[in-house]
Amino acid sequence: MEYVKLNNGVKMPQLGLGTFQSNDAALCEQTILEALKVGYRLIDTAQGYGNEKYIGNALARTDVPREELFIVTKVWFRNHEDCRRSILQSMADLRVDYLDLVLIHWPFGDTYRAWRDMEALYAEGKIRAIGVSNYNADRLIDLIQYNKVVPAVNQIETNLQSQQQENREWMEKLGVQHMGYGPFGQGRINDIYDDPALTAIAAKYDKTSRQVVLRFMLQMGVVLIPKTVNPARLRENIDIFDFELTPTEMQTLSRMDKSQPLIGNPQNPALVESSAKWG
Numbered sequence: 001m002e003y004v005k006l007n008n009g010v011k012m013p014q015l016g017l018g019t020f021q022s023n024d025a026a027l028c029e030q031t032i033l034e035a036l037k038v039g040y041r042l043i044d045t046a047q048g049y050g051n052e053k054y055i056g057n058a059l060a061r062t063d064v065p066r067e068e069l070f071i072v073t074k075v076w077f078r079n080h081e082d083c084r085r086s087i088l089q090s091m092a093d094l095r096v097d098y099l100d101l102v103l104i105h106w107p108f109g110d111t112y113r114a115w116r117d118m119e120a121l122y123a124e125g126k127i128r129a130i131g132v133s134n135y136n137a138d139r140l141i142d143l144i145q146y147n148k149v150v151p152a153v154n155q156i157e158t159n160l161q162s163q164q165q166e167n168r169e170w171m172e173k174l175g176v177q178h179m180g181y182g183p184f185g186q187g188r189i190n191d192i193y194d195d196p197a198l199t200a201i202a203a204k205y206d207k208t209s210r211q212v213v214l215r216f217m218l219q220m221g222v223v224l225i226p227k228t229v230n231p232a233r234l235r236e237n238i239d240i241f242d243f244e245l246t247p248t249e250m251q252t253l254s255r256m257d258k259s260q261p262l263i264g265n266p267q268n269p270a271l272v273e274s275s276a277k278w279g
C-alpha cells in the first residue's frame, strides 16, 4: 500500500474500497472482511449509502487493529442542520469511537453550518481529518476563505474521461488532497477499456486495462476508491503497486481526457435541481 500525507499530517492510504450500491447486508459485510484480508485498509462509505451498519458489523469482526484502518464517511445534505448528531450516529453504526475522515457529501443546503459542526468534532479529536466532496475549485476557495479549517480532502468524480486536471491544479495550490470517485465511471464507460492504446500498455505490463487506469490515477497522486463486491475484482483492483507507467504512457492516457463528468457534476443546474427529490 502507498500513502499520502494530508495537510494536517495525517497519513492516508492511497487506495481504498468504495461501497456505494453495496446494499446487501451479508454481501457488504463479507466484502469488507475479504477486502481487509487482501490488504485494503481504507473503506469509503456515506450516510446516504444506507450501509454504515453493515460495514460496522464487519469492523466489529475483523482482527485488523483499528489504528491500521482508515474509515471515511460523508454527511448527507439533509443532515446539515443536524450534522453533529448525524456524525455521532454514523460512528455508532460503524462501531468506531473516532472517524478518520468525514466529508460534506454535496455542496447543497447549509454547508457552512455543517462545516462548523465538523470543525468542532475535529477539534474534540472525534474526527482525524475533515473535507468535502463534489466541490469545484470555486466552492472550495469560498469555504477556505471564510472558515477556520482548510479541508484536507476533496472527493470528486475522476476517471479516464473526466480527469479533473483544472480542479486538481487548484487543489494542489490550496493543499487539498484529490480523492477520486467513480474510477470506472460506475460501469458507464466500458468501451474505453478496449481502446488500442490502453490495451497495448496493459499487455506490456501483463495487467488489465482497468489496472492501468487505476495505476495512471495513482501516479497522478489521486486517492482511489474503486467499488466492487466481487472477490476476484477486489484482488485485481489492488494489484497495481508492482509496475510503473512511463512519462510517455502517462501522456497517452492524459490525452484521453474529455473533461466530461458522467456521474456527479455539481455545476450542472439540472443535477442541483433534481437533488430536491433525492432521499
Ligand SMILES: NC(=O)c1ccc[n+]([C@@H]2O[C@H](COP(=O)([O-])OP(=O)(O)OC[C@H]3O[C@@H](n4cnc5c(N)ncnc54)[C@H](OP(=O)(O)O)[C@@H]3O)[C@@H](O)[C@H]2O)c1
Pocket (backbone or CB within 6 Å): 017, 018, 019, 020, 021, 044, 045, 105, 133, 134, 155, 156, 180, 181, 182, 183, 184, 185, 186, 187, 210, 225, 226, 227, 228, 229, 230, 233, 236, 237, 263, 264
Ligand atoms: N462522493 C460522491 O458523491 C460519490 C459518488 C459516487 C461514488 N462515490 C464513492 O466512490 C466509490 C467508487 O465509485 P462507484 O462505485 O460509483 O463506481 P466505480 O468504482 O467507478 O465502478 C463500480 C462498478 O465497476 C464494477 N467493477 C469494479 N471493479 C471492476 C473490475 N476490476 N472489472 C470490471 N468491473 C469492475 C463494479 O461491479 P461489481 O461490484 O459487480 O464488481 C461496479 O459496477 C463508490 O463506491 C463510493 O464509495 C462517491
